[in-house]
Amino acid sequence: MKNRNLIYSLVFAFVGSTFMMASCEEELIGPEKANTPTNNFELFWKTFDEHYGLFEVKNIDWKAIHDQFRSKINDQITDEELYSVLSDMLVLLNDNHLNLYPTNGTLPVFPGGVLSYRNGKLEILKVQDDYDLEVDKTYTSGYQQLTENIGYGKLPNNLAYVNIKGTDGLKQVENQMEKIMADIADTQGVVLDIRGFYGGYDPVSQYLAGCFASSRKLYMTTRKRNGPAHGDFTEIMEWYVTPKTAKPYTKSVIMLTSRFTQSAGETFALAMKQFDHIITLGDTTAGSFSDNPNFELYNSWMFSVSVGDYRAPDGISYEGTGLLPDKYAKTAKSDLLNGKDIVLEKAIQLLNQ
Amino acid sequence: MKLKWIFAALLLTSVTTFAQNYEIRPWMPLENRIGLALGIGSVTYLDKNSSPLVYQSKPKNLRLFYNLESNTFLFSVDFDMRVGSNIPKYHKDRTLFFQEEDYKGNSEDKKFPAGGSFLAGRISLGAYYKISSTQESTFKVAVGGRIMNELFYPQGWNTGGMFNALSLSSEALTQHRFDNHHQVTASLRIPLVAQLTRLPYDNTVAAPEKNQVNGFFRNAKWVGPSKFLAPAMTLGYNYQINSHWGTGLNYELAWYNIQTPQPMKAMSQSLLANLHHQF
Numbered sequence: 001m002k003n004r005n006l007i008y009s010l011v012f013a014f015v016g017s018t019f020m021m022a023s024c025e026e027e028l029i030g031p032e033k034a035n036t037p038t039n040n041f042e043l044f045w046k047t048f049d050e051h052y053g054l055f056e057v058k059n060i061d062w063k064a065i066h067d068q069f070r071s072k073i074n075d076q077i078t079d080e081e082l083y084s085v086l087s088d089m090l091v092l093l094n095d096n097h098l099n100l101y102p103t104n105g106t107l108p109v110f111p112g113g114v115l116s117y118r119n120g121k122l123e124i125l126k127v128q129d130d131y132d133l134e135v136d137k138t139y140t141s142g143y144q145q146l147t148e149n150i151g152y153g154k155l156p157n158n159l160a161y162v163n164i165k166g167t168d169g170l171k172q173v174e175n176q177m178e179k180i181m182a183d184i185a186d187t188q189g190v191v192l193d194i195r196g197f198y199g200g201y202d203p204v205s206q207y208l209a210g211c212f213a214s215s216r217k218l219y220m221t222t223r224k225r226n227g228p229a230h231g232d233f234t235e236i237m238e239w240y241v242t243p244k245t246a247k248p249y250t251k252s253v254i255m256l257t258s259r260f261t262q263s264a265g266e267t268f269a270l271a272m273k274q275f276d277h278i279i280t281l282g283d284t285t286a287g288s289f290s291d292n293p294n295f296e297l298y299n300s301w302m303f304s305v306s307v308g309d310y311r312a313p314d315g316i317s318y319e320g321t322g323l324l325p326d327k328y329a330k331t332a333k334s335d336l337l338n339g340k341d342i343v344l345e346k347a348i349q350l351l352n353q
Numbered sequence: 354m355k356l357k358w359i360f361a362a363l364l365l366t367s368v369t370t371f372a373q374n375y376e377i378r379p380w381m382p383l384e385n386r387i388g389l390a391l392g393i394g395s396v397t398y399l400d401k402n403s404s405p406l407v408y409q410s411k412p413k414n415l416r417l418f419y420n421l422e423s424n425t426f427l428f429s430v431d432f433d434m435r436v437g438s439n440i441p442k443y444h445k446d447r448t449l450f451f452q453e454e455d456y457k458g459n460s461e462d463k464k465f466p467a468g469g470s471f472l473a474g475r476i477s478l479g480a481y482y483k484i485s486s487t488q489e490s491t492f493k494v495a496v497g498g499r500i501m502n503e504l505f506y507p508q509g510w511n512t513g514g515m516f517n518a519l520s521l522s523s524e525a526l527t528q529h530r531f532d533n534h535h536q537v538t539a540s541l542r543i544p545l546v547a548q549l550t551r552l553p554y555d556n557t558v559a560a561p562e563k564n565q566v567n568g569f570f571r572n573a574k575w576v577g578p579s580k581f582l583a584p585a586m587t588l589g590y591n592y593q594i595n596s597h598w599g600t601g602l603n604y605e606l607a608w609y610n611i612q613t614p615q616p617m618k619a620m621s622q623s624l625l626a627n628l629h630h631q632f
Contacts (some may be wrong), residue, residue: 017523022365025620026476027399028608028618028620029397029398029407029619029620030399030407032399032405032406032407032443033405037589043405043597048450051554051555053555078632079395083506096539101449101467101472101510102449103444103447103448103449103451103467104447104448105447105449105464106450107450108450109449109450109451109452123384125456127454127455127456128456129456131457148448170564171563171564173491201559201565202558202559203559203562203563203564207562208562223556224553224554224557225554225555226553226554226614227554228554234553234555237561239556242560258618291555291557292509293403293512293555293556293557294403294511294512295404295511295556296404296405296406296441296511296513297405299444300406300441300444300447300467302467302510307555307556307557326373332537333456336456337456337457337490348550352577
């Protein structure tokens with residue numbers, strides 16, 4: 001009986017300790033600031049002010065944007081009104097990498113999305129209507145999807161079609177690319193389609209570009225914000241593309257790009273553009289290179305911020321503008337609906353010349 | 354939650370009865386002890402590097418431990434793993450709403466919870482000097498140090514709360530024996546120096562020719578208590594069932610005050626029931 005009393009006392013002490021420490025939690029962790037529209041607006045503005053890497057590149061007066069929108073904010077505005085103000089601020093930054101994620105379940109995620117000027121106005125392209133992998137597969141024979149994001153097949157006249165739409169784990173990509181490069185080594189040319197390459201992890205893009213590299217070349221420099229002042233950046237990192245796999249492909253390559261080629265897809269395109277045997281065909285890329293981690297507001301909404309300043313080897317930034325193709329071509333929505341990809345057909349034609 | 358407490362109490366009650374039939378052996382003999390512990394806990398943190406929100410996880414906890422005791426020294430090796438979900442403490446029901454459409458005119462509304470997961474792991478090696486006492490003493494003290502590698506790896510829509518710390522701590526242990534079956538232990542641990550890895554100010558890991566793990570660990574740097582303060586205390590109750598088997602409960606509380614690249618504070622608690630074998 002004595003032992004049991006002891007045990008029960010100890011169990012009680014454990015439970016008591018847990019509750020006691022739980023009650024100290026706010027003192028030990030710190031409180032959350034009040035969730036008000038004003039606080040959320042100010043935090044949103046401040047987070048961009050202290051982390052956005054492209055104020056100087058894009059010559060943006062962020063303080064003026066604060067003053068422009070501050071008058072629309074008070075603690076009585078609705079979620080819809082706050083959403084409208086914050087998304088309007090994002091559009092002014094002309095950055096495909098900026099998303100706003102409301103978390104109340106009723107307001108849709110605002111895609112900084114893919115931006116395009118049409119008739120002199122900035123529009124967000126929500127739907128890609130110039131590319132469909134399912135249509136492109138009909139031009140190939142023996143198409144294989146080797147990873148979630150990488151597939152390839154054969155085209156007539158000893159050509160190959162390789163499609164990359166994202167980055168998988170580096171080891172997996174290395175293994176699969178060895179197979180692909182060995183299999184396409186004897187072809188006369190390759191159509192490399194990255195029109196649906198929406199992003200991923202830049203070092204994997206670096207490796208993928210190496211599969212088509214003829215020599216080691218500097219293709220990109222990056223630096224990222226490391227402090228609250230607009231000029232606070234890390235040291236510059238240099239990115240080189242180096243021949244990879246046993247048989248890097250150095251014969252003719254036509255690389256297909258679109259406005260939806262972005263992020264790690266765009267750093268991949270930048271690496272590929274360093275080589276003379278690679279010609280880009282299609283539309284201008286999205287113009288969003290930098291990494292864009294998510295931050296949060298007091299109301300638990302999330303938003304992404306481009307924290308880097310990525311540049312081509314000559315020091316030019318293509319953020320907000322994108323990489324121009326060597327030859328412009330675009331497949332119309334009506335063509336896709338009829339099962340035709342005009343850009344792919346043109347690429348095949350170019351390789352057959 | 355209640356069921357877990359009842360289970361722990363029943364376990365202790367049953368082994369008390371079971372143990373009455375076994376010969377009592379001297380307390381704190383020279384021996385090896387290996388054991389397995391299962392339990393529950395909570396981890397709460399506020400990482401200002403990426404969020405103003407307090408996150409909380411209530412992970413399940415598994416621990417393997419091995420102790421080796423000599424006349425003057427005590428050694429211990431622990432492997433500890435915690436897995437659970439992870440959500441903002443005051444915004445538990447947040448939901449994302451995506452509107453998607455394709456060029457064929459198909460549209461779809463998708464709603465799903467913006468949740469995350471929490472994984473923590475710890476490997477530690479401790480060595481302690483037993484301050485002089487007799488085998489029959491009811492109260493003993495040991496002092497020493499612990500080398501420990503601890504990883505917090507939350508995954509979700511936000512990168513907050515992530516760190517890895519390889520630390521060297523000073524630690525003091527006490528044990529008090531009530532009788533041949535019952536003993537309680539307590540310890541206090543304070544890291545003196547740590548090789549701390551956090552996401553940088555920009556919250557990204559990408560670097561040329563580095564995978565994500567290597568990209569994360571390239572940010573490792575040695576820091577002192579001004580950048581990594583992480584005191585921890587434990588309370589334990591052990592019941593000696595017979596000459597080879599014992600069981601017990603262990604409570605651990607740790608507080609983390611990390612000051613790089615921006616402040617992160619965290620509190621971790623765990624309560625584990627263990628079964629150990631002595632040989």
